[in-house]
Amino acid sequence: MSSTQAQDTSSLALQVNELRSKQGLVHFALFSSSEGFPTDTSKALKTGRAPVSEVPLTITIEDLPYGHYAVTLYHDENSNNEFDTGAFGFPKEGFGFSDDPKVWKGAPKFQQAEFEFTAENSVVEITMKYM
Numbered sequence: 001m002s003s004t005q006a007q008d009t010s011s012l013a014l015q016v017n018e019l020r021s022k023q024g025l026v027h028f029a030l031f032s033s034s035e036g037f038p039t040d041t042s043k044a045l046k047t048g049r050a051p052v053s054e055v056p057l058t059i060t061i062e063d064l065p066y067g068h069y070a071v072t073l074y075h076d077e078n079s080n081n082e083f084d085t086g087a088f089g090f091p092k093e094g095f096g097f098s099d100d101p102k103v104w105k106g107a108p109k110f111q112q113a114e115f116e117f118t119a120e121n122s123v124v125e126i127t128m129k130y131m
Contacts (some may be wrong), residue, residue, distance in 0.1 A: 008066055013123045014059040016073065020094060020130055024077040025049045031070050034110035038072035038097065045069070049076070070113035071098040076129055094128040105127060125130060 016026055029044035036043025050059045052075070075094035076084045084092040097103070101112035115124055 004021060009063050010119060010122060012061045012064045012067070012069075012117050014071060014073070014098075015123055015125045016057040016059065016096065016128060017053045017055075017073055018128045019052055019057060020128070021077060022052045022055060024075060024079045025051055025081075026059065026073055026075055027081075027083075028059060028061075028071055028073040029035060030061060030064075031072070031110065032067065033094075035071055037110040038107045038113070053120075064117060066118050068116050069098070070110045070115070071124060071126065072107075072113070079131055083085065093130050094130045096126040096128045098124050098126055100125075100127050 002114065019026070027049040028047065029038070030046040031037045032045045041047050046061055046064070048059070050057065057079040070074060073096050076082070077093055078084070083095070086092050097113040098115050099106055099113050101108040115121070
């Protein structure tokens with residue numbers, strides 16, 4: 001592996017803003033294409049979760065190749081590992097997307113949440129939304 005190839009991966013930091021409590025977990029899914037975005041996490045490149053220890057919360061994704069991605073996440077306040085919804089499918093828990101697209105009449109498309117991960121752009125801020 002050449003030295004330029006070795007530098008083609010790095011750590012991406014997700015800064016999760018406006019969490020309404022320090023309870024539960026934040027689950028994330030990082031997608032490298034529109035396939036499955038945002039709900040089919042089996043199609044995600046990386047998934048994970050982190051306990052809410054502070055607000056804002058920073059989640060680090062290690063060894064990620066530079067490129068174009070989109071992130072979806074939700075605040076699992078009751079730690080049941082499910083994105084809870086109520087009547088008519090309205091979310092009961094917080095959610096967010098990279099690039100903070102407007103959420104109106106359903107989830108955004110991959111292109112609306114897409115960002116470029118580079119050495120100069122290694123922190124993505126995501127603002128949680130609660131209905």
